Amino acid sequence: MTRFPLTQEKLEMALGKARDLRIAVVGDLFLDRYLHIDRALDEDSIETGEIAFQVARLIASPGAAGTVINNLSALGVGTILPVAFIGDDGEGYELLQALRKTPGVLTDHLVTTPERRTPTYTKPMHLHPGKEPVEGNRLDIRNRQETPPSVIAELKKKITALWPTLDGVIILDQVGDPTTGVITDDMAHHLAGLAQQFPKVVTLADSRERIAVFRNLALKPNKRETLRATGLPDSASDQKLEEAVRALAKQGAPVYCTRAEEGILVAPEAGATLERVPGLKVAGPIDPVGAGDSTSAGIVLGRTSGLNPVEAAALGCLVASITVQKIGTTGTATPTELRNALSRA
Numbered sequence: 438m439t440r441f442p443l444t445q446e447k448l449e450m451a452l453g454k455a456r457d458l459r460i461a462v463v464g465d466l467f468l469d470r471y472l473h474i475d476r477a478l479d480e481d482s483i484e485t486g487e488i489a490f491q492v493a494r495l496i497a498s499p500g501a502a503g504t505v506i507n508n509l510s511a512l513g514v515g516t517i518l519p520v521a522f523i524g525d526d527g528e529g530y531e532l533l534q535a536l537r538k539t540p541g542v543l544t545d546h547l548v549t550t551p552e553r554r555t556p557t558y559t560k561p562m563h564l565h566p567g568k569e570p571v572e573g574n575r576l577d578i579r580n581r582q583e584t585p586p587s588v589i590a591e592l593k594k595k596i597t598a599l600w601p602t603l604d605g606v607i608i609l610d611q612v613g614d615p616t617t618g619v620i621t622d623d624m625a626h627h628l629a630g631l632a633q634q635f636p637k638v639v640t641l642a643d644s645r646e647r648i649a650v651f652r653n654l655a656l657k658p659n660k661r662e663t664l665r666a667t668g669l670p671d672s673a674s675d676q677k678l679e680e681a682v683r684a685l686a687k688q689g690a691p692v693y694c695t696r697a698e699e700g701i702l703v704a705p706e707a708g709a710t711l712e713r714v715p716g717l718k719v720a721g722p723i724d725p726v727g728a729g730d731s732t733s734a735g736i737v738l739g740r741t742s743g744l745n746p747v748e749a750a751a752l753g754c755l756v757a758s759i760t761v762q763k764i765g766t767t768g769t770a771t772p773t774e775l776r777n778a779l780s781r782a
Contacts, residue, residue, distance in 0.1 A: 452775070459518065462505050464501070464618075465619050468557040472560065473496070505609060518599060526554060526555055532555055593627050600634075642655065655740075663682060667680075669681055701714040705747070719761060731759075735753035
């Protein structure tokens with residue numbers, strides 16, 4: 438059996454330093470709006486003849502980059518600084534309210550603009566008596582036009598001023614079309630320059646479609662993203678995957694290739710031997726939504742608190758093993774849950 442490369446002592450060290458850390462989260466910030474629909478209260482609509490669903494509870498929480506923020510907060514990080522845009526709209530108000538209730542979060546570096554809508558995922562959760570909740574079709578509000586250069590310029594100004602004061606930066610490129618989000622090509626190039634200028638600041642970049650665009654930043658792609666970034670098919674062999682991870686590491690920083698229950702393949706630096714961090718077995722049903730974001734939070738907490746890349750990857754796996762067990766919500770992991778999970782690992 439492969440030994441899990443994180444000790445209780447190293448975990449306690451990371452958790453103990455969390456409150457003193459300053460970590461920025463740069464990227465696409467969404468509102469997650471959960472509608473809890475009590476199906477026992479269904480009504481027939483006189484106007485349409487269809488069923489009118491009755492929302493018994495509404496939960497608004499930060500999503501996308503906000504999921505990373507939620508996880509950093511749950512882990513006890515003392516200062517969390519979102520750098521993103523939100524719209525001058527009702528969803529933006531809800532998102533700000535949710536962020537201000539999240540321990541450790543400071544919202545001073547958000548840009549509110551009438552030129553953007555606040556990206557929103559509305560998630561209907563159908564509640565049937567005596568059964569598990571069933572998630573209905575998600576309703577998405579996203580920006581479909583290019584982000585105005587003035588908004589990107591303002592965000593660049595904010596992250597430039599913040600960067601020298603930070604212990605870590607997490608970059609999240611969520612939207613499919615980069616021209617409509619925060620991490621445009623211009624922003625990615627700007628972040629690479631800051632990382633090169635201040636190499637002691639821990640970084641981690643996550644992107645659904647274009648992880649290879651980043652330079653000088655630690656990367657956290659999954660298996661599919663790693664293969665596609667290097668021109669390989671999703672069905673490529675494990676040997677080809679390893680070659681792809683090594684290729685990505687040539688850009689100048691560690692690579693953490695996540696492989697779901699198989700754990701993380703780590704390239705600590707260009708030319709270094711690849712390390713395999715095992716995943717943790719989880720019993721019962723799982724919900725993988727947000728698992729990657731919780732992994733990112735764990736890795737960056739580890740690196741900013743002094744763990745090496747392999748130990749930090751193990752902390753990321755530990756966090757994700759807890760969040761995937763939280764069904765019907767984008768979960769987080771508390772220090773107590775981490776201690777208990779590690780004792781069983």
